[in-house]
Amino acid sequence: MILTLKLPMQGPLNHVNAYLIRDGNESLLIDTGLPTQEAMLTLTNYLKEYGYPNYVIITHYHPDHIGLVRLFKDSNIFIHEKEIEYLNFILSNEYEKEMKNYLLSNGFPEDIIDRMFRNRDRFYEIIKGVNFNKVIDGDTIKVGGSEIKILWTPGHTMGHICIKYNEILFCGDHILPNITPNVSLLRVNDNPLKSYLDSLDKIEKINGKIYPAHGEPINNVKERIEEIKEHHKNRLEEILKIIEMKGKVNGFEIAMNISWYKKWDELSNFDKQLAIGETLAHIKYLLEKNAIKQTNIGNKIYYTKN
Numbered sequence: 001m002i003l004t005l006k007l008p009m010q011g012p013l014n015h016v017n018a019y020l021i022r023d024g025n026e027s028l029l030i031d032t033g034l035p036t037q038e039a040m041l042t043l044t045n046y047l048k049e050y051g052y053p054n055y056v057i058i059t060h061y062h063p064d065h066i067g068l069v070r071l072f073k074d075s076n077i078f079i080h081e082k083e084i085e086y087l088n089f090i091l092s093n094e095y096e097k098e099m100k101n102y103l104l105s106n107g108f109p110e111d112i113i114d115r116m117f118r119n120r121d122r123f124y125e126i127i128k129g130v131n132f133n134k135v136i137d138g139d140t141i142k143v144g145g146s147e148i149k150i151l152w153t154p155g156h157t158m159g160h161i162c163i164k165y166n167e168i169l170f171c172g173d174h175i176l177p178n179i180t181p182n183v184s185l186l187r188v189n190d191n192p193l194k195s196y197l198d199s200l201d202k203i204e205k206i207n208g209k210i211y212p213a214h215g216e217p218i219n220n221v222k223e224r225i226e227e228i229k230e231h232h233k234n235r236l237e238e239i240l241k242i243i244e245m246k247g248k249v250n251g252f253e254i255a256m257n258i259s260w261y262k263k264w265d266e267l268s269n270f271d272k273q274l275a276i277g278e279t280l281a282h283i284k285y286l287l288e289k290n291a292i293k294q295t296n297i298g299n300k301i302y303y304t305k306n
């Protein structure tokens with residue numbers, strides 16, 4: 001039996017779906033919701049009715065998925081090994097130094113950058129005292145009479161996983177029905193958009209129902225994947241055009257000229273952060289494709305067409 005636990009969150013997404021699978025005399029929870037009072041009440045009410053799970057799988061480290069993991073200290077908790085690596089990295093001074101420097105070199109304003117690094121401490125609180133079991137691609141977990149399979153789908157985060165249970169795929173934020181999942185650059189040497197597009201190919205071959213972490217189940221997987229690929233293709237072309245038109249630009253100029261759903265100045269601070277990550281992920285993809293060239297002048301980075 002599969003139960004969808006709709007947990008509240010603010011903003012356009014409105015909710016996150018946690019899923020509770022009951023198989024034989026065991027149960028598995030996929031994702032936990034935001035670390036808010038409201039989400040905790042909703043989740044614990046569900047669990048009072050259906051029981052606490054033996055196993056918990058976290059699809060990725062974002063707060064709406066890992067947020068309430070501390071409620072499950074008595075369960076076996078699983079997460080991809082890369083997510084632990086990234087959580088540690090994000091909490092490190094090395095990350096702050098590396099990324100701040102990179103963002104400044106790309107011309108992004110200091111006040112936005114400072115805000116990006118401000119809330120990292122909450123991850124300490126979220127994962128404090130939690131024992132994670134690390135999984136990798138292809139791992140299986142026995143729950144009741146069934147085998148749950150882990151599929152590594154890096155991109156939205158570098159340790160993002162989907163979970164296969166019989167003919168059903170729980171896809172976390174890898175594919176969403178109503179928005180294109182954010183793909184952001186978190187480490188200077190990553191190429192998350194390349195990883196993401198490769199991970200879409202990995203899922204395309206899967207038949208069966210797809211349960212996303214936000215919104216309703218997806219029936220037309222292939223179609224949805226094509227739409228998402230098209231979106232990134234268009235954005236890459238748009239960035240190439242911006243660079244072509246302006247000749248030599250930095251990352252901030254590119255970000256400001258992309259046609260987001262609102263004008264740059266009208267975007268919320270949170271949206272700006274997502275937009276910055278998204279811009280850098282696309283720039284990185286174009287660089288590694290040799291479609292554009294990077295020039296460093298002093299500590300400033302500029303892009304030109306190749």
Ligand SMILES: [Zn+2]
Pocket residue numbers: 016062064065173213214
């Ligand atoms: Zn999410």
